[in-house]
Amino acid sequence: MCSILILRHVHPELPLILAANRDELFERPTAGPQLLPGTPRIFVPGLDQVRGGTWMGVTDTGFFVGLTNQRGSQTLGVAPRSRGEVVLQTLRAGSLEAAERYLDTVDPAAFLPFNLLYGDALQLRVAYARPSSGRLLREDVPDGIHVLPNDELDSPALPKVARARLLAAEHARLPWPELALRLQELLADHHLPPDEQLPALPPGAPFSRELARQLQALCIHTPAYGTRSSALLALSPGRVAHLLASESPPCHAAFRDFWSLLAPL
Numbered sequence: 001m002c003s004i005l006i007l008r009h010v011h012p013e014l015p016l017i018l019a020a021n022r023d024e025l026f027e028r029p030t031a032g033p034q035l036l037p038g039t040p041r042i043f044v045p046g047l048d049q050v051r052g053g054t055w056m057g058v059t060d061t062g063f064f065v066g067l068t069n070q071r072g073s074q075t076l077g078v079a080p081r082s083r084g085e086v087v088l089q090t091l092r093a094g095s096l097e098a099a100e101r102y103l104d105t106v107d108p109a110a111f112l113p114f115n116l117l118y119g120d121a122l123q124l125r126v127a128y129a130r131p132s133s134g135r136l137l138r139e140d141v142p143d144g145i146h147v148l149p150n151d152e153l154d155s156p157a158l159p160k161v162a163r164a165r166l167l168a169a170e171h172a173r174l175p176w177p178e179l180a181l182r183l184q185e186l187l188a189d190h191h192l193p194p195d196e197q198l199p200a201l202p203p204g205a206p207f208s209r210e211l212a213r214q215l216q217a218l219c220i221h222t223p224a225y226g227t228r229s230s231a232l233l234a235l236s237p238g239r240v241a242h243l244l245a246s247e248s249p250p251c252h253a254a255f256r257d258f259w260s261l262l263a264p265l
Contacts, residue, residue: 002055002068002150003218004117005164005186008124009143010172011179014242015121016235019168019183020066021227021250022046022055023220030228033245035261040094043261045231045245053084057091058243060262062120062235065090065099070113070130071150071158072202079112086111086129090118096125103127103136117141117148121235126153145169159193160216176242180232180255184244187230188251189218219251230255239264 007017022045024030029049036042041060048054056066067087086106093099096119103116108129116127116136124141126148139153145168146154147161155161164186171182193216201212211222220226230250234242240262244255 003160003164004056004066004068004148005168005183006117006124006141006146006148007168007172008141008146010145011176011234012173014176014234014236016064016124017179017183017233018064018066018235019187019232020056020230021187021218021220022229022231023215023225023227025225026228027224032247033256033258038092040092041262042091043240043243043258044091045229046247048082048084051082051084053082054087055084056231057087058233058235058240058262059091059094060240060264061094062237062239063091063094063096063099063118064120064233064235065116065118066148067117068115068148068150070115070128072113072205079110081110083111083114083129086114086116090116096120096123103138106136108133108136115148115150115152121237128152145172157199158216159197160218163189163191163193164218176234180242180244183232184230184250184255187218187227187232188249190221190251192217219249221249 002023005019031047033045044054044057058064065087090099093102114129127136127138145165147164149158167186227249230246232244243259246253246255
């Protein structure tokens with residue numbers, strides 16, 4: 001149930017701010033934040049040690065890619081290829097134009113359904129991979145405060161989307177040091193919606209309605225699954241302005257500053 005909060009052309013100084021939680025099974029092994037070898041320089045907050053991909057990253061030129069799984073895909077089994085592969089290949093494309101050419105070659109049938117956010121401080125897009133479509137469906141992200149959950153952008157079906165947008169709106173124009181703290185608090189939010197606001201369970205869902213309610217927290221804690229890491233970054237044209245990440249749930253550990261890994265050479 002990963003979530004990516006987007007502040008696009010909202011802050012007076014930083015055109016794109018992103019705050020994200022990665023939610024995953026606790027038993028799935030993961031390597032920590034690192035700089036990948038090669039050009040462009042790519043920072044990832046972690047690598048999946050099962051299939052080798054990642055869920056998010058950013059290049060030294062400020063090109064960002066982040067993926068959320070599509071809800072309901074738990075019942076579809078294992079796909080031939082890993083969704084994390086798409087994130088890595090899009091990052092290595094290095095620009096929106098090159099990413100579009102790569103994404104034109106992606107066959108949604110080879111992957112479990114996903115939602116991909118990609119772009120930079122100037123242009124930002126979302127691509128949706130669905131089994132019923134022969135190609136990725138894409139749309140531009142408009143200015144404003146948005147959330148990409150495990151569903152379409154700003155999905156009204158998930159209460160956590162409205163809550164994240166509301167919390168972000170209270171602080172979106174603060175100076176960066178104070179805003180960064182407020183966004184870390186947002187990522188650590190444990191609020192649960194009332195039962196009547198919960199979306200209907202998908203057919204064959206392998207979990208209860210109460211567990212579905214637990215998944216509507218921004219920071220998730222269940223016995224087997226939950227929020228495992230977080231990232232917070234701000235992008236300016238052509239560069240990364242700020243980069244913070246936590247290898248633990250945002251309610252448990254302080255964020256570390258990784259900006260120096262992508263600082264101009």
